[in-house]
Amino acid sequence: MSCDVRAPSGPSAIPRRVGDAGLRGGYGAGPRAAQRSLSGWGRFGAAPGATYRPESWRAVEATVSSAPEPTILARGLGRSYGDSAQNGSGAVLLTERLDRILALDEERRTVTCEGGTSLARLLAFLVPRGWFLPVVPGTRLVTVGGALAADVHGKNHHVDGTIGRHVEELMLLTSGGDLLRCSPGENVEAFDATVGGMGLTGVILSARLRVLPLETRLVRVVKRRARNLDELLSRLDEEERLSRYSVAWIDGLARGRSLGRGVLIRGDHLPLAELPLRDSPRAQLPERTGPSIPFDAPPFLLGPLSVAAFNALFFAAARDGATISRLGSFFFPLDGIGAWNRLYGRRGFVQYQALVPRAAAAEACRRILEEISRERAASFLAVLKTTGAEGRGLLSFPRPGVTLALDVPNVGERLRPLSRRLDEIVLRHGGRLYLAKDALTDAGTFASMYPRLAEFRAARARLDPARRFSSDQARRLGLAEGG
Numbered sequence: 001m002s003c004d005v006r007a008p009s010g011p012s013a014i015p016r017r018v019g020d021a022g023l024r025g026g027y028g029a030g031p032r033a034a035q036r037s038l039s040g041w042g043r044f045g046a047a048p049g050a051t052y053r054p055e056s057w058r059a060v061e062a063t064v065s066s067a068p069e070p071t072i073l074a075r076g077l078g079r080s081y082g083d084s085a086q087n088g089s090g091a092v093l094l095t096e097r098l099d100r101i102l103a104l105d106e107e108r109r110t111v112t113c114e115g116g117t118s119l120a121r122l123l124a125f126l127v128p129r130g131w132f133l134p135v136v137p138g139t140r141l142v143t144v145g146g147a148l149a150a151d152v153h154g155k156n157h158h159v160d161g162t163i164g165r166h167v168e169e170l171m172l173l174t175s176g177g178d179l180l181r182c183s184p185g186e187n188v189e190a191f192d193a194t195v196g197g198m199g200l201t202g203v204i205l206s207a208r209l210r211v212l213p214l215e216t217r218l219v220r221v222v223k224r225r226a227r228n229l230d231e232l233l234s235r236l237d238e239e240e241r242l243s244r245y246s247v248a249w250i251d252g253l254a255r256g257r258s259l260g261r262g263v264l265i266r267g268d269h270l271p272l273a274e275l276p277l278r279d280s281p282r283a284q285l286p287e288r289t290g291p292s293i294p295f296d297a298p299p300f301l302l303g304p305l306s307v308a309a310f311n312a313l314f315f316a317a318a319r320d321g322a323t324i325s326r327l328g329s330f331f332f333p334l335d336g337i338g339a340w341n342r343l344y345g346r347r348g349f350v351q352y353q354a355l356v357p358r359a360a361a362a363e364a365c366r367r368i369l370e371e372i373s374r375e376r377a378a379s380f381l382a383v384l385k386t387t388g389a390e391g392r393g394l395l396s397f398p399r400p401g402v403t404l405a406l407d408v409p410n411v412g413e414r415l416r417p418l419s420r421r422l423d424e425i426v427l428r429h430g431g432r433l434y435l436a437k438d439a440l441t442d443a444g445t446f447a448s449m450y451p452r453l454a455e456f457r458a459a460r461a462r463l464d465p466a467r468r469f470s471s472d473q474a475r476r477l478g479l480a481e482g483g
Contacts, residue, residue: 031052031054031059031062031063031066031067032052033050033051033052033067033091034050034051034052034053035048035049035050035051036048036049036051036092037049038051038075038078038085038086038092039078039086039348040078040080040081040082040083040084040085040086040439041078041079041080041081041341042081042082042341042344042348042349042350042351042439043341043344043346043348043349044081044082044347044348044349044350044410044439045083045086045348045439046086047083047086047087047088047472048088049069049087049088049089049090049091049092050067050069050090050091050092051091051092051093051094052067052091052092052093052094053094053096053097054093054095054097054098055097055098056098057098057173057205060093060098060173060203060205061173061177063091063093064093064173064175064177064203064468065175065177067091069089069090069091070089070090071087071089071090071091071467071468071469071470072087072090072091072092072093072468072469072470073085073086073087073090073091073092073093073199073469073470073471074092074093074095074115074145074149074199074203074204075092075093075094075095075146075199076095076096076115076116076118076142076143076145076146077096077118077141077142077143077146079139079141079142079146080146080150080436080437081350081351081436081437081438081439082350082436082437082438082439082440082473083439083471083472083473083476084150084198084199084435084436084438084471084472084473084474085146085199085471086471086472086473087470087471087472088472089470089475090470093203095114095115095116095143095145095203096116096143097116098114098115098116098117098205099113099114099116099117099118099121099143100113100114100117101113101114101117101121101122101125102114102206104125104126104129104131104211106129106131109131109210109211109212109213110168110208110209110210110211111125111126111131111208111209111211112206112207112208112209113144113206113207113209114144114205114206115143115144115145115148115170115203115204115205115206115207116143116144116145117143117144118140118141118142118143118144119133119136119137119139119140119141119142119143119144119147120140120141120285120335122144123136123140123285124285126211126214127214127217127285127327130213130214130215131211131212131213131214132211132212132213132214132269132327133163133166133209133211133212134160134163134166134209134210134211134212135152135153135154135156135157135160135161135162135163135165135166136152136154136331136332137152137153137154138154138331138332138334138383139332139334139335140285140331140332140335141335144204144207144209145199145203145204145207146199147163148163148164148167148170148194148195148204148207149194149195149196149197149198149199149204150196150198150397150434150435150436151163151164151195151196151391151393151395151396151397152436153387153391153397153398154245154331155245155246155247155267155331155385156244156245156246157385157386157387157388157398158240158246158385158386158387158388159244159388160244161388161389161391161398162195162196162391162393162396162397162398163209164195164196164391164392164393164396165391165392166209166210167183167191167195167207167208167209167210168183168208168209168210169181169182169183169186169207169208170182170183170191170194170195170204170206170207170208171204171205171206171207172187172190172194172201172202172203172204172205173202173203173205174201174202174463174464175202175463175464175466175468175469179205180202182194184392189459189462190459190463192392192393192394192459193393193394193456193459193460193463194393195391195392195393195396196391196393196394196395196396196397196435197393197394197395197456197460198395198435198436198471198473198474198479199469199471200460200464200469200470200471200474200479200480201459201460201463201464201469202463202464202469214269215269215270215271215272215275216269216270216271216272216275217285217326217327218269218270218275218276218324218325218326218327219245219267219268219269219270219324219325219326219327219330219331220267220268220269220270220274220322220323220324221265221266221267221322221323221324221325221330222239222242222243222265222266222267222321222322223263223264223265223318223319223320223321223323224239224263224264224320225261225262225263225264225315225318225319225320226248226261226262226263226264227257227258227261228257228258228259228260228261229250229259229260229261229262229362229365229366229369230260230362232248232250232260232261232262232264232384233361233362233365233384233402235248235264236248236264236384236386236402237358237386239264239266240266240386242266243266243267243268244267244268244269245266245267245268245330246264246265246266246267246385246386247264247265247266247383247384247385248262248263248264248265248383248384248385249262249263249265249314249382249383249384250262250369250382250383250384250404251311251312251314251315251382252307252311252369252372252373252379252382252406253304253307253308253311253372253373253376253379254311254369254373255373259366259369259370259373260365260366260369261315262315262382262384263314263315263318267325267330270324276324285327285328291337291338292337292338292339293337293338293339293340293342293343296342296345296346297342297343297344297345298345304376307379334381344407344409344410345409347409347410347412348409348410349407349408349409349410350407350408350410350415350419350437350439350440351405351406351407351408351437352368352405352406352408352419352422352433352437353403353404353405353406353433353434353437353438354368354403354404354405354422354426354431354432354433354434355387355397355398355399355401355402355403355404355431355432355433355434356401356402356403356404356426356429356430356431357400357401357402357429357430357431358386358400358401358402360429360430360431361401361402363429364425364426364428364429364431365384365402365404367425368404368406368422368425368426369382371418371421371422371425372406372408372418375411375414375418377408377409377411377414377415377418379406379407379408379409381405381406381407382404382405382406382407383404383405383406384402384403384404384405385402385403385405386401386402386403387399387400387401387402387403388400394452394453394455394456394459395435395450395452395453395456395479397432397433397434397435397436399432401431403434405434405437415440416440419440419441423441423445426449427445427448427449431449432449432450433445433446433449435473438473438477441477442476442477443476443477443478446477446478447478453479456479457479457480457481460479460480461480467480
């Protein structure tokens, strides 16, 4: 069964001709800019500049071709942590009004939507109809275009890979005004450069994604406590194959024999046959978060003492065994608090996410946790996951290994030296950093971590020879050099 949902019409309709300048012409007075200062979710540094908010595909093309700023970058909901969605020397194209769900094909198990559609909006549409996305990150408050640009992964990477693996087709607007239909079988180089390419190849106007059948809105969850890092890694290795989803919370401030203690959490979608009688089989996953943090928290709120106390209570409260959880609570626990980044105060924070091969995981993670603990860089959110096959995107982050993510508060002049020490640990153990989280690494370090960077630069140069698309991160890391 196939159905159209708010199908496009008029000037925004999908052009019949694909690959030419079919969107050009008839867009009137041209784009208008508003001056805004934008930062990443970590609120670590901000970039002032011109922002545009187009409402149609023609308006997107008009902005890309006519905006007077030297460079431009598409931005979704601003949930990348660092400077990857900032463009201080140019313009930023806000995609939040390009959010139509175009079609659901239940026979082929696909959904098509515009690039500015949030995962929250998409899931609110899909879940009541018995469908779920095959890959979701830790928040549903990201756009489809942003998720593809970062080639996001979730708790099921060891089973299902990144979101790029589940894209059947995307429509890419290039700086020359061409509309490219990209897929694993068509315009392949553009597809591989765009998925994971952080918006540097063009604007993702729409995408067709595969969807996952969903019988209920519940997840069967199993929790296991581990007394230290070795025990936690061992549990992950033993139990990840038992569930589709698995993740581990780590006490980032524990020391000595308790270093790396944590809680393994794994889960599976609950089948209808096991549904408790009091629950309905399908219910909407709401688009909005819970109450928002109304002010910037004072520094002591997430200081070492308070975070250590929280971590100790969380670990003590965790109990081995099975429970039933709702989708939102399991997949997006932090979405229950709006603007939770304000808990880190005005100075903000960075998220440091590294991936290392499994053989090096114990040593590398131990060294990283020791550095964080030594600096008392309190992290109440520290997450460990296993990863599977490498993504096909030229700059896709995951490959087989273990990934550790830590929220690190801005500790002032100590932050950059700490980041350099962590980078050295990751490099020494053959690891890499995640572009969607990075805010501090340098070009040389990044190039050492990503052997396909030269391929990306060459592909990007062919797609955008004028280097119209750029970002603060791209310039910091030299992503657009060469080619």
